Amino acid sequence: MSTVDDRPMADADGPEEPTNRPEVTHRLREWLSRPYARHIIVMTAVFTLLVLPAAWLVIHFMNLTGAPASAIMSEIEKTMFVFTMVSAPLMAVTLAVIIYSLIGWGRVTGDEPPMQASPAIRGNAIGTGLWIGVTSVLAAFLVVWGLVELATITSLSYGSTPANQQPNSARPIDINVTGQQWVWSFEYPDNGRITSDQLVVPIDVPLYFNVTSLDVVHSFWVVELGIKIDANPGAITNTGVTPNKLGTYSIRCAELCGLHHAYMETTITVVTQEQYDAWLREHGGKRTV
Amino acid sequence: MSDTAVIHEQAAVPQPAQHGRPGGMLRHTSIITGTVAGLVLAVITYAIGSHYFVPWGEQNADFSQVGLDALVAATYVAWVIGFMAGIGAFAGPIRWALGHDLTHADAEYMAGRGQGKWRYWKYTTDHKVVGFQYLIMAMVLLGLGGFLAMLIRTELGVTWAEVFDPNFYNSLIGTHGIVMVIAMIIVVAGPLGNFIVPIMIGARDMAFPRLNALSFWLLFAAVPPLVSNLLLGGMRDGWTVYQPLGNQAPVGMIGYQVCIIVFAFSTGIASVNLITTIVTMRARGMTWNRVPIFAFGILGSSIMGLVWFPMFQYSQILALSDKVIASSFYIPQMGGSVWLYENLFWLLGHPEVYVIVIPATAALLELMTVFLRKPLFSYKIAVAGIAGVVGISSVVWVHHMYMTGWAPAAGYPFMLSTELISIPFGFLVLVMLGTIWRGKVWTRLPMMCVYAVIWCKIIGGITGVYLSDVPVDQYMHGSMFVVAHFHFMLMGAGLFAAMGAIAYWFPKMTGRILNERIGSIGFWTAFFGFQLTFGSMFIAGLQGMPRRVLQFDNAFNISNWASTIGAYIIGIGMLVFLYAVIHSWRNGQPSGSNPWGSKSLEWQTETPVPLENFPVLPVVTSDPYDYGVPDPYDEIERELTDEGAESTVGAR
Structure with missing residues (x-):
């Protein structure tokens, strides 16, 4: 509850008439002032950095036996790399929430059902909208990337574009x-x-x-x-x-x-x-x- | 859930006359008469068939006995019919044909009244008995499938020799696959769907109690043909049994085909039953926005099973006909198409994954609210997620066929639909994270399973996105990467969730608490073994190791050794968990009727649950997620902004 005392009074902000409408950024600033929000954001950033090397690791394993030996294989590896990069923040935020849940929001042990101490959150329009928006944009990105890549490797497969992007006089x-x-x-x-x-x-x-x-x-x-x-x-x-x-x-x-x-x-x-x-x-x- | 109201006894309705003692023919039937009748009919069929209809000594072009396939198929079908007759499945129709309606006393006898433990071995209609039967069946199948998995991993770990001959090894792979698929389909929807869902929605039984018994005993009859394949030359073609390869297999293959055909009936009947129960038999006041989310999960799963299982059944009926009467649905040399089989198979093959994962996920959503003492986050989004997955799952099957050459251009639309399904699936992850958000967690075993499952879902989900992409699938298809991915979904997100769900509802089913210490040791041992096994399998797949092989390049040795060690660790963990289940079931700590302090209906009735579940049917006045205290941050918000502004100033 210390967050309340730290902030200036709502009506001390400026000379305007006090209104009932908060500033646009008010909710965001209030949310960021909550300790758990800052912790989870930091944890997400750290986990993202920890997970990102997986993108190179994946390519490393695929290349162990000499790949890529064609432009198609290079495209596949590029896709793996990009998908891993894109997935990393999503994985990180999920991990941050579940790990923070075990260490940050409190735990109860024992045989008896605990008292009701958790906030009764039945939904959050902003959070839900944000999640659906971000996952939809990510999915759209992956779909578009995939469609373009599929068209690319299809054309590479059927020889209409030489692998080295140079005009190729060789007959297939x-x-x-x-x-x-x-x-x-x-x-x-x-x-x-x-x-x-x-x-x-x-x-x-x-x-x-x-x-x-x-x-x-x-x-x-x-x-x-x-x-x-x-x-x-x-x-x-x-x-x-x-x-x-x-x-x-x-x-x-x-x-x-x-x-x-x-x-x-x-x-x-x-x-x-x-x-x-x-x-x-x-x-x-x-x-x- | 707190308010209930007395519903008055219904007026007496005229009862049909009682013919003989209650129960009639069913007094004499049980699993023993069923097995005996099944075996006798099978032996008779085999004897008559081989004596009169099979020309012994005449060979087909491939040097197999003419008519043997038909004989084996007839024998298996005779076993199923004989078993069902022997256990009394036809008593109802016969009674109906004779004009003897069931009396109330008959119905109570069939529900198991006054038969003690023996009712678990009979054609009992009580949904709680059927739930237990499914639980035991699922555990037996999981044990068998797990044992086969150990054998597979042993072969793959011994990189310097062939432990098994290729025929047996390929049969191991196929039998492991299909046994586990069947086990996973029934492990949540069987025990919990049958035992818990009717109580949870405030019903006295399932909508069709006799169909409930029928669905279980059909499953029971379907399993011996499947397992016996290992003795009859094996089903050596993987669980998918692509044609025309399956057509080359020894007669063991017929065991698989008969099993699938019968199991599809069982699943269809169970699905109809669960759907009807959930749609029509909810307690008064349980409107659609008060239905527990687990019931929605079972509903969604049943709809997928009902719609898509027939495809699997058709695929095997046609395959059996190819094998037995030399039709040529799938035999290209005779004008058939291998792609027809692949399409029919995957029309179920993919929704089946969601048939497994959706109820398991919904069960976790249900129990999370209890252990976090929080309402379900965004109930409507959870329902929308289930509905979205159920809907989109019907248009994604071709992603198993990107590389078949059937329709290269189909890669574009099916890549779109496959990646779209990640959005409703993401809804369910959102609901999980939102429910965890800011909750004080009661760290009991069922809740800890939630964390394990979320981790597996992240890995399985991300690798699934890779595989949905055609270019990546061009490299990964048919490799160990795929195996690791679907084990993360089916085992990591399915089986671990089922273990959590069973641990959660264990007190209601058995009246005892699952031993937390032993259970946790087993669970986490299995969990870490699982990460080792399938984590290293991802690496083997990335390196290019094909699946379903018994020997491979030395390049894959290290990851396979790690994988095998992990598999043994899983095996140990599962045995410990199994010990916890059996030990707690026999002499665990008594739980009382509501050990978790849940507000859901099934915990409000007494334990052990009486025959018709509730002394009086409850009336529902809210959803079962009425936990938690007002959000303190909301209070601050209100004070700082509008309504509370003056009073806050005044208070200071």
């Missing part, structure tokens, strides 16, 4: 991907229909995958390149990517496909154009570009 390479229990096989229809159980692709050339399955549903997941599409029997699904980093990455099956689902993995090796041509010659294919 079509690759037919077939899943069957429990191997992947890849066919290069443009290069003399050579087949392989490991992918070898040139860097900075768009790849276009026609994915299907011979038996059950598999899911074609090129981990470090950030693409995934189900391989369905009786249908062809498409995806695409332009790898932009040399190296060997994992291809896994991401849909339970039977007994040896765990072992249904292979590799994709991103090589230079010269190495790729050599690989094609070695396997009896021909360069068609």
